[in-house]
Amino acid sequence: MTQTHDVVIIGGGVAGLSAGLYTVRAKLDTLLIERTVMGGQIINSEAIENYPGFPHGVNGVELVAAIEEQASKFGLQYGFGEVTALDVSKRPFVIRTEEEEHRARSVIIAAGGDHVKLGVPGEQEYEAKGVSYCATCDGNFFTGQEVVVVGGGDSAVEEAVYLTRMCTKVTVVHRRDQLRAAKILQERAFANPKVEFVWNTVVEEIQGNGSVSGVALRNLKTEEKRRLPATGVFVYVGFNPNSRPFQGVVPMDAGGHIKVDLMMHTEIPGVFAVGDIRWKSTKQLANAAGDGVTAALAAYEYLEQNR
Numbered sequence: 515m516t517q518t519h520d521v522v523i524i525g526g527g528v529a530g531l532s533a534g535l536y537t538v539r540a541k542l543d544t545l546l547i548e549r550t551v552m553g554g555q556i557i558n559s560e561a562i563e564n565y566p567g568f569p570h571g572v573n574g575v576e577l578v579a580a581i582e583e584q585a586s587k588f589g590l591q592y593g594f595g596e597v598t599a600l601d602v603s604k605r606p607f608v609i610r611t612e613e614e615e616h617r618a619r620s621v622i623i624a625a626g627g628d629h630v631k632l633g634v635p636g637e638q639e640y641e642a643k644g645v646s647y648c649a650t651c652d653g654n655f656f657t658g659q660e661v662v663v664v665g666g667g668d669s670a671v672e673e674a675v676y677l678t679r680m681c682t683k684v685t686v687v688h689r690r691d692q693l694r695a696a697k698i699l700q701e702r703a704f705a706n707p708k709v710e711f712v713w714n715t716v717v718e719e720i721q722g723n724g725s726v727s728g729v730a731l732r733n734l735k736t737e738e739k740r741r742l743p744a745t746g747v748f749v750y751v752g753f754n755p756n757s758r759p760f761q762g763v764v765p766m767d768a769g770g771h772i773k774v775d776l777m778m779h780t781e782i783p784g785v786f787a788v789g790d791i792r793w794k795s796t797k798q799l800a801n802a803a804g805d806g807v808t809a810a811l812a813a814y815e816y817l818e819q820n821r
């Protein structure tokens with residue numbers, strides 16, 4: 515058993531690193547534990563155009579390296595390993611990885627998540643070359659073009675309508691004959707002349723030549739196959755928060771996102787959750803950074819009051 519840290523942060527994406535920057539600057543002894551490489555989901559992104567302060571855009575590696583360097587400069591400590599359990603029945607809390615145990619007076623969960631993939635040929639090949647999981651992030655790259663949205667839930671329908679602001683046509687491909695999205699979102703989409711729906715249909719392949727040029731579709735009722743030209747494919751078939759180690763420890767919504775209040779506090783005093791893993795997150799980098807800052811300041815306040 516090692517020393518007791520003031521703060522242990524689980525996850526080294528933008529949310530975790532931002533939290534770490536603030537806790538170490540408040541002179542809190544902080545260990546950040548990451549299971550793979552620092553940076554999280556954004557690490558493979560070539561062009562981020564909506565993170566404030568970069569008028570010419572920035573790529574994921576550069577952005578993460580800069581935040582990591584900044585946090586390291588003030589003394590953030592790093593540990594590597596997958597956190598498998600968090601024990602809040604004891605104080606200090608115990609954080610377990612496969613090989614180690616750490617103790618902390620407060621914990622910030624910043625373990626993010628992953629977009630569910632379609633798992634069809636071409637999806638991986640054309641990621642960031644026309645395949646996207648975030649219209650808010652990438653929609654602007656498709657200005658004046660025709661795109662496909664895959665899915666039928668709230669995110670798919672909301673983002674399809676968002677894409678009509680820049681795209682000439684948005685075709686929503688859905689495997690069922692009706693949407694799962696909230697009625698108000700459905701009404702908005704049905705009323706938008708730029709949105710078309712293809713029902714009972716799945717994408718079997720994403721095609722292209724260097725970048726996306728179209729999708730191969732199959733109608734599940736008629737077995738009819740056809741090709742739909744498009745330069746962008748936005749996939750909205752789900753998001754998996756990396757919250758399994760925390761199930762039964764902190765309350766979550768039905769999708770496995772951790773419930774927090776406005777200060778990122780979970781129901782357990784001293785345990786916070788930030789970024790894409792928390793409920794109602796906008797799943798944007800600036801939001802992840804902001805959450806990290808909020809939780810760090812809240813953790814500082816909590817530790818001051820519970821010396």
Ligand SMILES: Cc1cc2nc3c(=O)[nH]c(=O)nc-3n(C[C@H](O)[C@H](O)[C@H](O)COP(=O)(O)OP(=O)(O)OC[C@H]3O[C@@H](n4cnc5c(N)ncnc54)[C@H](O)[C@@H]3O)c2cc1C
Pocket residue numbers: 524525526527528529530547548549550551552553554555556558559561562563564565595596597598624625626627628629647648651652756759788789790791797798799800802
């Ligand atoms: C391809 C792509 C492009 C995007 N483009 C943009 C964009 O242009 N603009 C924008 O604002 N947003 C963009 N986003 C969204 C943005 O990347 C996320 O909102 C942001 O990364 C969330 O940060 P996070 O720190 O909460 O989580 P993550 O980035 O998911 O980081 C979580 C980290 O925790 C680690 N981890 C998970 N579980 C454990 C565990 N048990 N133990 C230890 N470590 C663990 C993971 O390995 C990961 O490093 C994009 C996302 C993708 C996938």
